[in-house]
Amino acid sequence: MSKAPSTAEMLEMVKAMPADLKRELDKLLLADGAPIWVPQDGPQLSAYNSPADIVFYGGSAGGGKTDLLLGLSLTSQEHSIIFRREAVQLVGIEERMAKIIGTRKGYNSQDGVWRLPGKRILELGSVKDAGDWIKYQGRPHDAKLFDEICHFTEMQFRTLIGWLRTDNPKVRQRVVCAGNPPTEPEGEWVKRFWAPWLDPNHGNPAKPGELRWYFTNEKGEDQETDGPEPVMMGGELVKPQSRTFIPSSVDDNLFLAATGYKAKLQALPEPLRSQMLRGDFNAGAADPAWQLIPTEWVKAAQARWKPRDAKGQMTALGFDPARGGIDKSSAAPRYGNWFDHLVTVPGIVTNDGPKAAGFVVPLVRNGACICVDGIGIGSSALDFLVGLNLLVLSVVGSNSSELMDKAGQLRFRNKRAEMYWRMREALDPLNPDPVALPPDPELAADLCAVRYKVVTMGQKAAIQVRSKDEIREALGRSPDKGDCVAMTFVSNIPTPKQAKKERSWRDRLGISQRKRGSAQAA
Known part of the structure; x- marks a missing residue:
């Protein structure tokens, strides 16, 4: 009995097909009810199936991060939104989606809205300025998806996910972030948010894909708890949310395996090479030229x-x-x-x-x-x-x-x-x-x-x-x-006035004895 070809082998076979044969194969697959997109085996599949409320996928460059976000909006979500920090950065996402589905039909470039197969909707949004999150205030989505999460401020992220909701109980609500390690200090909050996976000094490190649960305490700070059970806080029960981090690399992406992309990452200067090739979140990011304190x-x-x-x-x-x-x-x-x-x-x-x-x-x-x-x-x-x-x-x-x-x-x-x-x-x-x-x-x-x-x-x-x-x-x-x-x-901070020290009985007795001795000598 012949062995079934691997995913990589099947991909090579498809690549070698003539263009007209590829089109026929696409028609057959769609007629057979095959999904328009499927996650690749490995980390991408793990992130797709992760039960975590908030998933961070990526680390290295070339791991199929953007494809994961597009794939979720195409196959599992009803009304998604993908955020990039700047609108111009959304162009690549538009192009990739058009390539996946084979058409731009259903896309309104002025509104940044895709009408996708299966009556699904995908919005593309940007928040260039810190306060731009307010443009999306109150707008519900069942999936909040962030491409290059380290480019966003912590406040933008936390406020934008606040309106994660749907009126369809059959659709899962989820937050998925994709990105590489931060290259500037402003992105360091990501390492704090996913500290059990990214901070080497964390007292209780987590494994890739492992779930950890957090709630916001009375000080407004994240607090880890043992599991998903509700926590009593301020007289009411609060349901913790789960987080996880799933690393990926260019080696996990079959579509880039034969393109020479890995060699380009290997040629990058340090610390960019460690960040993009190995997803090293602790590789030293270069300080901006005018950073006051190194x-x-x-x-x-x-x-x-x-x-x-x-x-x-x-x-x-x-x-x-x-x-x-x-x-x-x-x-x-x-x-x-x-x-x-x-x-x-x-x-x-x-x-x-x-x-x-x-x-x-x-x-x-x-x-x-x-x-x-x-x-x-x-x-x-x-x-x-x-x-x-x-x-x-x-x-x-x-x-x-x-x-x-x-x-x-x-x-x-x-x-x-x-x-x-x-x-x-x-x-x-x-x-x-x-x-x-x-x-x-x-x-x-x-x-x-x-x-x-x-x-x-x-x-x-x-x-x-x-x-x-x-x-x-x-x-x-x-x-x-x-x-x-x-x-x-700041200069001229006043020092506290030193209070007069009360003399002890020994001091007072010593003074009396000296006075008495002086009187007798006289």
């Missing part, structure tokens, strides 16, 4: 951090309050050149002065100065803290600075430039006593998102850094953790 400096500061039982004297407490929305209020307890874990709460908890003060006051130790963002809700918190006779410093980033950098060559455009540049100097590994930062991925992302430029200020050159709004645009969220740490580096 990524390696931040990693080194977090690597030298060790927990302390005896923390010593608190020297400052940075506080960046938020009024509400998705922003968080964050506080950074500083003890010399060592920072304790940052403390955060949802902005709604600190939406007025008394509430903001109620959050931060219990965190103060040793009468340390509270450095508060003095704009917006921060001004209300500031007034209330001053009324409590606490040591407080208002930090207004737009105010002028009189300082210069350590080399004495450059001035600072404003206080924001001053505090971030001074922090940069403190993080410099050549500093005799460099700063130690807690291992907080969001803090690292905030600090690495700051850019700077040299501008003219009067007769001198000055350093100007990216504004908070510009960082918010890049990250898709407020850089509250980075700002609360940076505020502790």
Whole structure:
């Protein structure tokens, strides 16, 4: 009995067929009810069949990532949408879909909507600016599909999947992301979101395809739980969602096996070669030319951090309050050149002065100065803290600075430039006593998102850094953790007044004895 040909062998046979014979084969297959697209054996099939609510498929280039998204919309979903960060990037998806189904019939290029066989619908969407997600607010889809997920901000991703729903109980709802490792710091959130698979330092690593369950806790943060069972939070049951990561590579894609594409990936320079060929999420991404604090400096500061039982004297407490929305209020307890874990709460908890003060006051130790963002809700918190006779410093980033950098060559455009540049100097590994930062991925992302430029200020050159709004645009969220740490580096932070030490009975007795001895001698 002859052995059945493998998938790869059948593909080679089809490739060798004349064009007219291929067309006849297509007609026969469609007449026989064969699906218009099927996933390839291996990782692509595993991702297609994964029961996870949120799947990340890919890592390496050439693993059939875009085909998976198109295949899902063609065969298993009723109303899908594929997102790319920019509209121009959707052209390749349009072309690939036309090649798969053999026609552009049913495609409205103005609306970006495909009317597919089987009464299925696929939309193509883009969110170039951080706030463009609002264009899709309230629009239901049973599949939210992201091509090159590391190009999106975390806020865009989380908000866009919020309207995943369908009124057809027979159709499964799912989120599938495809992409390569991030090449810029703004994409590092992906490594946090899928940390059990992508972070080598994770305490409980996961295997490819393994399911992990998460829910959003009362602090607005992801929290892992043991399984799909509902979790009681805030007086109501919350259903966790499952995630997984399934790696793929060009070796898993039969259609590219004979094209020489792998050789092109092998010829890429490092770290791009490791990222695209092997899907290495920990290969060093090159910092942008004007990144203020090098990524390696931040990693080194977090690597030298060790927990302390005896923390010593608190020297400052940075506080960046938020009024509400998705922003968080964050506080950074500083003890010399060592920072304790940052403390955060949802902005709604600190939406007025008394509430903001109620959050931060219990965190103060040793009468340390509270450095508060003095704009917006921060001004209300500031007034209330001053009324409590606490040591407080208002930090207004737009105010002028009189300082210069350590080399004495450059001035600072404003206080924001001053505090971030001074922090940069403190993080410099050549500093005799460099700063130690807690291992907080969001803090690292905030600090690495700051850019700077040299501008003219009067007769001198000055350093100007990216504004908070510009960082918010890049990250898709407020850089509250980075700002609360940076505020502790602003100049002229007052030191607490040392309280008079009460003399012990031994001291008082010693003074009395000396006085009595002096009197007897006289």
